[in-house]
Amino acid sequence: MGVVGVRHRMFAVLLALAAPAAAQPGPWLPAPADPAAVSSVTVPAPPAASLGQLLPVSGGPWVLGEVLFFSAGRVVSDYAWRDKVRGRRGQLYTSSDLQGDVETLMGMGVFDRVSPAVYAIPGQSVPPEYATISVSTSQVRVVFDVIEKPKASEAKPKFITPPSAVSGLILTPTAYRGAGKFNNPGLGLDINAAYFIGRLYGKNNYEDAPRKTNYIDRIGLWTLTADGKMQVQSDAGWRPAVAVGGQAMLMFRDSPQPTVTAPGVSVKVDAKKTKILTDAYFVASKNLRGTRLSAGVMQGNIGELVAGLSEFLTPEALRFYAKNPAGTEVHSRTVPFASVFYLVKPDYPIGVEFMKFNGAAAAPYMLNFKIGRFLKLNFDVAYLKFRNGYELLGLFQFRYNHFPSR
Known part of the structure; x- marks a missing residue:
């Protein structure tokens, strides 16, 4: 009994010593006076x-x-x-x-x-x-x-697509600079890249052509153009914007042009894979309630671009299919052009441009349709018409405003 009594007394002393420490709130528990906090925080x-x-x-x-x-x-x-x-x-x-x-x-x-x-x-x-x-x-x-405190969820930054250039459409310039913020006269510089992927559909009525209908053929033609201009007049009232400028185009291929085949002869087209084409141009543009109209003329050898878009415009095809004299080539020193385009949204352009290659054999002209955003792709379509045939081409095109950038 004596041993049990001593143990009971020691246990009572330990409880008494532990009670004050248990009553004091520790750093990881709220004060006992706040029962709501005790129940809500563990x-x-x-x-x-x-x-x-x-x-x-x-x-x-x-x-x-x-x-x-x-x-x-x-x-x-x-x-x-x-x-x-x-x-x-x-x-x-x-x-x-x-x-x-x-x-x-x-x-x-x-x-x-x-x-x-x-x-x-x-x-x-x-x-x-x-x-x-x-x-x-x-x-x-x-x-x-x-x-x-709980951190608010950070909203993901919204990607803002930069506004589209109004200084040009696909292959033709306008009298405006950059993305249209500046209407006053001044200098402008663009870098324009276009890639003609291939022929979507084509038709011709050449007597000696092996096929009258062609589709899904590779072209593989790149154009990289530096376009510098001086806007000399702003767009105001009845007065259009006016600009003069020049372009230097590097044209190269990643695929050879198709072989020209005629009865009893098969000729491989041996056009140069790399060319440098240049021009000087004059253009006037007018903004009519958001629709931008432009018309102008290019002077130089840039009109030779069209010869690389179809084997039917090569010297070999002009000789065997169109029965032109040997050595006939597609040359054009003067290219009148016009364009119409509209910005559905600042980054959503749609439009069409027209190019006529004056003096060229087979009298070719082009209609280029800017419809990439309409298709939810950066994919545009070109219609190439020449004597005795036409072709529908697919292409990608990018224009970068180096100056001004807005």
Whole structure:
């Protein structure tokens, strides 16, 4: 009985000693006076032994040894938070400093709650000069348990398509510069690239042609053009915008032109794969309620472009099919042109342009349709008409405004 009585008394003493510590709120639990917070917040607590002996936060002063931040039971290393704490290691730190740091941290606007706690660090004695001032013989570890505010989901940046160029359509220029922001006279420079993929459909009535109908044939013709202009007159009232300029076009192929076949003869087209074509032009443009009309003329050898778009316009075809004298080629020094286009949206152009290759054998002309965005693709269509036939071509085209860019 004596042994049992002693054990009961020891158990009662341990309960009495544990009761005050259990009554004091720890840094990972809300104060007991807030039952709603206790029921709504469940945060795992790290072992108290790893932090040291818990001290009352209303005491002090102490000698600060370390500052830690806990969020959801884990140590968080955030220099932006640490820099808000006024205490410095090895210096005196009071309860008023602690309260001020809590207010500063709450003022950051990123926390729903900040709960401070103070722990004595075993084995780290206070410096001798603070031994009579500090309430603890050990330096202290200040722990801030924080509950961060939920971060609003960041909206994905919306991709904004730049406005389309109004300085040109597909192969022909206009009198405007850039994307149309500047109507006043000035300089403009564009880089225009077009790729003629192939023939979608074609028909001819040449007597010696092996096929009268052709479709899905490869062309593989690239054009890379630098277009520089000077707008000399703005578009206002009844007056159109006027510009003069010049173009330099690098034309090259990634596929040879089809072979020309006639009765008793088969000739491989041996056109140069790379050519440089140039022109000077004059163009006038008028904006009529959003519809831009342009007309002008190009002067130079750029009219030879059309000869590379169909084997029926090569010297071999003109000789064997059209019965022209040997050596006849498609040459045009003057190319009148006109275009109409409309911006359904700033980045949604539709339009058509006309090009007539004056003086060329077989009298060719082209109608190029800017309908790529209408088809939800950057895919345009060209109609090429020449004597005794026509062809429907597919192409990609890109125009880059180097100056002005708007």
